[in-house]
Amino acid sequence: MIIRRATTEDFSQMLPIFREVIEGGDAYDFEETASDQDAFDYWFGKGVTSFVAVDDDPVSANQGKVLGFYKIIQNHRGRGSHVANASFMVSRETRGRGIGRKLGEDCLRQAKEMGFKAMQFNFVISTNEPAMKLWKSLGYKELCRLPGAFNHKKLGFVDAVIFFQEL
Amino acid sequence: MIIRRATTEDFSQMLPIFREVIEGGDAYDFEETASDQDAFDYWFGKGVTSFVAVDDDPVSANQGKVLGFYKIIQNHRGRGSHVANASFMVSRETRGRGIGRKLGEDCLRQAKEMGFKAMQFNFVISTNEPAMKLWKSLGYKELCRLPGAFNHKKLGFVDAVIFFQEL
Numbered sequence A, B: 001m002i003i004r005r006a007t008t009e010d011f012s013q014m015l016p017i018f019r020e021v022i023e024g025g026d027a028y029d030f031e032e033t034a035s036d037q038d039a040f041d042y043w044f045g046k047g048v049t050s051f052v053a054v055d056d057d058p059v060s061a062n063q064g065k066v067l068g069f070y071k072i073i074q075n076h077r078g079r080g081s082h083v084a085n086a087s088f089m090v091s092r093e094t095r096g097r098g099i100g101r102k103l104g105e106d107c108l109r110q111a112k113e114m115g116f117k118a119m120q121f122n123f124v125i126s127t128n129e130p131a132m133k134l135w136k137s138l139g140y141k142e143l144c145r146l147p148g149a150f151n152h153k154k155l156g157f158v159d160a161v162i163f164f165q166e167l
Helices: A008-024 A034-043 A099-113 A129-137 B008-022 B036-044 B099-113 B127-138
Strands: A004-007 A048-054 A065-072 A081-091 A117-127 A141-152 A157-164 B004-005 B049-052 B065-075 B083-090 B118-125 B141-152 B156-166
Touching: A004 A099, A008 A034, A008 A048, A008 A065, A008 A081, A034 A065, A048 A099, A048 B036, A065 A099, A099 A117, A117 A141, A117 B141, A129 B036, A141 B118, A141 B141, A141 B156, A157 B141, B004 B099, B008 B036, B008 B049, B008 B065, B008 B083, B036 B065, B036 B118, B049 B099, B065 B099, B083 B099, B099 B118, B099 B127, B118 B127, B118 B141
Parallel strands: A081 A117, B083 B118
Antiparallel strands: A004 A048, A048 A065, A065 A081, A117 A157, A141 A157, B004 B049, B049 B065, B065 B083, B118 B156, B141 B156
16 A cells, blocks of 8 residues: 555545544534535635555555545644644445555654644544544544534534644 | 625725735735635625724714724524634724724624624634734633644744634
């Protein structure tokens, strides 16, 4: 697997993964009514830098396949622009293979290289156990819980969590 | 003083107050390089509902003058859209007259009327003592501090604070 800068040519492979994640209703604030343009703007809009994990196994039928992706943006403009924010998606069929962790590690390196002083996640869903566990294991500190801030598709209103890490 | 929905006709009176607040570099993430269009989009962009406090004293030379304003938006889209977010600005010459408090109270009423279940402030500057004091006195709970998340014009990196209140 390699991780590289995403290009708009990757979008056709990213969109079905976006749809799959959104359909879960357990990790992102997007609803299923989100348009393809909404998805495109989210990953390739102004100020967004996206990266994709691609299968590069030359003997695999999946060579060139997008397995997951993440993006880095400024968490705030101007006087708050030294803190980054990131979002991640991994295809359902490749979950459990450590792709999320590799993306998370790469993201911290990239954000540092881009000059950011810290990384903040604004809206990690408290019931998303793999994410909660992963971010803690990568050194993120849970700063607080936002009570009932996420309308989970199956569980209703659940807390969202803010994570923070200096770079 | 009355508080009413802002219209784009109010913008010419709002802009100098926006400029004055931004120039302080102690309360908002905007830098002085922000354009008039940035300011307009912030107060009248898609999904934004703004309100103005206007002097309505019929014997005052200031009748019709905009004293301050605030806006309400969804803090997150879709599955997070039941939580509101708000921003406030008051003209320097009218500070200390309780305009901020009246706007803050009105904002809570309006957000509730608009159907929001809670109000979250994402980026209150910890060194902005009048704001810190006001939000606490209006029932907001400090959820956490974002370490060094704001680049204060005079003080350098200072903490920002997340406030939350159910409606």
